[in-house]
Amino acid sequence: MSATGRKTAPLPDDIRAMKGSDPIVSLTAYTTPMARMMDAHCDLVLVGDSVGMVLHGLPSTLGVTMEMMILHGQAVRRGLERAMMVIDMPFGSYEESPEQAFRNARRLMAETGAGAVKLEGGTEMAETIRFLVARGVPVMAHIGLTPQSMNTLGGYKVQGRGQAGDGLLSDARAVAAAGAFAVVLEKVPQSLADRITAEVAIPTIGIGASAGCDGQVLVVDDMLGLFTAFKPKFVKRFATLGEDGEAAIAAYAAEVRARSFPGPEHVFGDDAPERG
Template sequence: MTLQAAQEQSARSSDGDKAGKTEKADKADKADKALYGGTSTRRITVHDIAAAKRRGEKWPMLTAYDAMTASVFDEAGIPVVLVGDSMGNCHLGYETTVPVTLDEIAILSAAVVRGTRRALVVGDLPFGSYQEGAVQALRSATRLVKEAGVGAIKLEGGERSLPQTEMLVRAGIPVMSHLGLTPQSVNTMGYRVQGRGDEAAHRLLRDAKAAQDAGAFAVVLELVPAELAAEVTRSLDIPTIGIGAGPDTDAQVLVWTDMAGLTGGKVPRFTKQYANLRQTLGDAARAFADEVSGGTFPQPEHAFH
C-alpha cells in the first residue's frame, strides 16, 4: 500500500469514527430530552413541550389531585400532570365541574406540585374564575402560579377566550387552551361530540389557530371527530392533546380515575382501563374488615409493649 493510500484509508476510518460518535451523541441527546422516558430529571417546561412537537414525539398526560397520586405518576415518567376541574366529578363528589372553586383548585394544585419533581403541572381555571375578562383571568392564574406553584394554566374556549389568553401570555403565564367539548359549558352544549359538520369543523379549526396566535403553548381537543383532530394537529405548530379525539393528536390525556379503573358506573367510551383499582381497594377493605370482625387483626407483631 502506498503512503497516499494509507493516509486516505486512515482519513476514512477517522471520519467513520467521528460519524459514529456523532450518531451516538445524537441518540443520547434525544434520550435525555424525551418527554416520556427521558433521562433528564429537571422540571419540564413549555419549551420542552414545543421541542417534542418538532421531534414528532407523542407523549402522555394524566390528571392528579393529590400529592401521593401525583408522585406515583411522576415516578412513572408522566411528563405533564393536569390538576383538572374534573376533580369536581371524581374527587369532590359534584355532579359536574361547574361548582369547582378557585380555592379548591389552588389547594389541590399545591399538593400535586409538592408531590412531583419532574412533571410540568398545569392548573385548571374553574368556571367563574376567568369569564369576566382578562383582568379576572390574570388575577386567578396568578394565584395558581404564586400560591400553588403550577407551571402553566388551562382555560376553556377559543376565540371567546382570546383576551384572557393574550393577557396571561403577556404576563409570562403559559396557557393551555381547551376546545371541543368544554365541560364548564355543559349546561348549554351537553356531553356530545363537537365539530361535526363543515361549519362546526371550520369553527373549531379557527378557534385552534386563534388560540395558537394568542400564544397558547398547547390545545386540548375533547370529544372531537378523529379526522378533524388530525387536521387540526397538522395545521398547528403547537401540540394537540386528545381526549376522545382519535390517535393522531400529539399527546393523549385521561382522567386518572378512569385510566386506573377507580371510577364507578358508566365511563366514557374513549377511556381505557389499565387497572381495576376499584376492585383492588374493595377487596382490601373487605379483607381488613373481615380480620377485624374475626379478631385476627391486629396480631402480636402489630402491637407495642
Template sequence: MSVYGNNQQFSPKRLRIRHIQAMKDEGRPISALTSYDALSASIFAQAGIDILLVGDSAANVVFGRPSTLSMSMNEMAMLGRAVADAAPRPLVVVDLPFGSYEVSCQQGVQSAIELMKATGADAIKLEGERPELIRAIVEAGIPVMAHLGFTPQSEHALGGFVVQGKGEARETLFEAARRVEEAGAFAVVLEMVPQEIAGEISSALRIPTIGIGAGNATDGQILVWTDAFGLGQGRAPRFVRRFADVASVLDQAAREYIQEVHARTFPAEAESFSDPKED
C-alpha cells in the first residue's frame, strides 16, 4: 500500500527526501513553488505544496535587482528561516548564492553547513554540474538538489536567457544529469531545456526531476510564485502559466482604500473605539 493512500485520507506531517523519492517511484507528480517569506510559505503549505524553494530569485522579486548574482548568504539565511519556520510540512530547500561555493569544495561545504544551521531548511540547492562538491556536501549529511540546463547564476557565461541542451549539447546535458545523480543529489531541477530531452532524462534517472520550462514529462514542476500568480511586473517567461492575477486584486484594493480614506468613510463607527461619558 502506498504511504500516501489516496492523498485525501493520509498525508505525511512532514515531507522528507524519502517521500519525494517515493512520489517519483509511484508516478505521483511533485509540486514546487518558490517562497521568500512566512506569509506566502504558510499559504502554500496549507494548500498542500510538496516543495518550497527559497530561491536566489529573491534578488529579482523581493529586492528588485536585475540578476541573482548579488544575493548574499545573510540574505538567503534571513529568507530561509522565515519560510522554514512558517511551513513545517513541505520540504524546504534553500539556494546557495553565487560566490558561496565556486572557490572550492571546502568553501561549498562550509556554506552549506552555515545555511542549514541558520535557516532550519531540509536541503540546499546549487547550480551546475559539480559532482565533487555535491558528493562532499552529501557526505557532510546535507541533502543536495542539483540544477542543470539554464542556470541563472551563469547567465553571462551562457549568453543570457537561452534554452539549453539543444543539438550537440543534448548528450552533454544527459551526462551531467547522470553525474549529479551518481554524486548523491536527491533531485535535479531542469530549467529551460527541450521537453524531449527533459523527458528522456526523467525516465533514465532514479532521482526525481523538477522542471521549469522543461515540458510536462518531468517528475515535478516549479515556478516562481510571483510569476505563477500574477504578482510580477512586466512580461512573464514563455513557460509561465498565470493561475491568478494577484497584482490586479491588490491594485483595486489599494485604490478603494485610498478612496475611502480621502472620503473619510474609513474608519467607520464599527472600526473605531469610543470612550462614552458616564451619566
C-alpha cells in the first residue's frame, strides 16, 4: 500500500497491515502548505511536538502545550486528503493517569480531526495505551529516545545499548500487547531495531534506528535544511532550503537598499490595466 494515488486516508488498521510489506513513509508537519506538499507522498503525517523547537524556538519539547498542538493540528488537517494524520500528546497531558490521557486525547482528536495520537513511553505506559484503545482512541507508541524524558535519560543519547536492549524489547512487546497500532523507535542501535522489528507484530517506524524498520519518519524541517540549529547523525538533508532562503533574503535586502526593487514591472501606472 502506498500513499501515491490513494483517494482516502488510511486507518490505523491499514497501517498495521503494512507490517513487513511496503515501507511506511512518514514526516512531521506543522502548517497547511507543508502538509499539502507531503500529502501525496506520505502514508502518515505526524503533527509532532517538535514544533516547539522547530517553529517556536523552544529549547526542548517540554514547553509545548495542548493549545499549540491543537493550533498546528488544525492547520495540518486542512492540507491533508490522502495521508493519515497522527498528533503528539504533549508533555504533561497523559502521564498522570489513563483518565487524564483519555480526556486530552479525545480533545486533540475532536478539535483537529487527527486519526490517532502518539505518546511516549514503553512498559510504564501500557496501561494507558490499553485504556485509550478500549475507548476508541488509536495510539502510536514511541520508545527508545523519548525527548519528553530527556532530563531523566541524561540528554539526547542513544538508548538500548548492551543489556538495556532487553528493556527496550520488553517495552516494544508491552505497547504492542496493549493495542498500539505502530511504534516509533528513536535513536536505538541498528541491531536492536532489527530485532524489535522481527519480534513484534506491529510496524516499527524508525528515526535514527534501521533501514530494516517497517517505516521511517523525519522532522521535515531537518530533512529540508530549514532547521539548522543542530543536525542529528540520523538526519539526511534532502535539500538546503534554509541556505537558499537566507541567500534570497540577502538578495532582496540588497535590491531594496539599491532601490532596484521594486522595478517597473512591480509597480502600477496611473491608467495601465492591473495584472497579477
